[in-house]
Amino acid sequence: MISEFPEHLEEEKPELTEPIVKPHRQSNPPSLTETYIRSNRSWLTETYIRSNRLSPSNVIVDEDLELDARKGLSETEASNALDIAKYLITLASPEEEDLMTNLRLQKLLYYAQGFHLALFGKRLFSEKIEAWQYGPVVPDVYRIYKQYGSNPLPQPDDFNIDQYSQETQELLDEVYEVYGQYTAPILKRFTDQEPPYKETDVNEEIALDLMKAYFETQVVK
Numbered sequence: 001m002i003s004e005f006p007e008h009l010e011e012e013k014p015e016l017t018e019p020i021v022k023p024h025r026q027s028n029p030p031s032l033t034e035t036y037i038r039s040n041r042s043w044l045t046e047t048y049i050r051s052n053r054l055s056p057s058n059v060i061v062d063e064d065l066e067l068d069a070r071k072g073l074s075e076t077e078a079s080n081a082l083d084i085a086k087y088l089i090t091l092a093s094p095e096e097e098d099l100m101t102n103l104r105l106q107k108l109l110y111y112a113q114g115f116h117l118a119l120f121g122k123r124l125f126s127e128k129i130e131a132w133q134y135g136p137v138v139p140d141v142y143r144i145y146k147q148y149g150s151n152p153l154p155q156p157d158d159f160n161i162d163q164y165s166q167e168t169q170e171l172l173d174e175v176y177e178v179y180g181q182y183t184a185p186i187l188k189r190f191t192d193q194e195p196p197y198k199e200t201d202v203n204e205e206i207a208l209d210l211m212k213a214y215f216e217t218q219v220v221k
Contacts (some may be wrong), residue, residue, distance in 0.1 A: 004135055008192035010088040028117075041119075052150065052187070079123065080126070081125040081141050082140070082144060082169075083124070083163065084109060084112060084125050084172065085109060086156040086158075086167075087159070087169075088109070088112070088166060088172060090156065090159055090181075091172070092180070096185060098183040101148075101152060102142060102146065102149075102153065103135075104183070104187060105141070105145070105153065106136060106137045106141070107135060107137065107141060107188065108187070109129070110138075110196075110206075111179050112124055114196070114214065115171060115175060115215055115218070115219065116171055118212055118216045118219045119171070119219060123208060127139075127140045129205065130199065130203060130210075131197050131200040133201065134188060135191040136191050136196070137196055149201040154182065195210065195214045196210045196211045
């Protein structure tokens with residue numbers, strides 16, 4: 001069983017806004033919860049996310065990550081980010097405490113792109129990711145769902161699972177299994193600490209090579 005974060009870590013979800021002002025970033029941002037994700041067959045390495053709020057006994061151990069990362073590259077072109085977003089939205093259960101909001105979706109798209117780059121050597125979708133005030137954002141997808149503000153996103157009416165390759169489905173399922181358990185504010189804390197976001201100027205595009213280099217350190221070869 002995967003342990004959950006205590007209620008005192010929850011905070012009000014900020015509503016995403018278009019980038020206007022470049023805020024000052026802390027040189028030493030606060031650390032996060034110490035999290036271990038372990039599996040001999042996992043594409044994720046042990047991830048260490050430290051925090052002073054939880055004791056070392058608060059450990060997440062997932063022994064069920066079975067994505068085979070040795071499949072080789074797919075011959076298909078990069079997907080459309082909106083199609084990837086729709087797949088992730090369908091994975092969100094109505095029973096989840098934190099429903100799929102635009103902010104939460106943006107972070108999951110970032111992780112999906114990063115791990116696809118690390119595993120298969122190419123991007124999952126062609127749209128750019130930018131470093132906005134509230135973390136990594138795919139502007140094209142954000143603007144499509146902007147009308148919903150911080151409210152839950154609706155299930156897509158035109159979703160067709162047959163359009164997704166098995167490789168893509170397995171990757172997105174694993175990304176959601178690992179990161180979909182977290183609320184939007186916690187996902188923001190994660191991305192705020194990671195080099196692709198930290199090393200990119202606010203409102204600028206996050207370079208694919210920067211993402212690939214970082215996420216390669218997060219996968220098991």
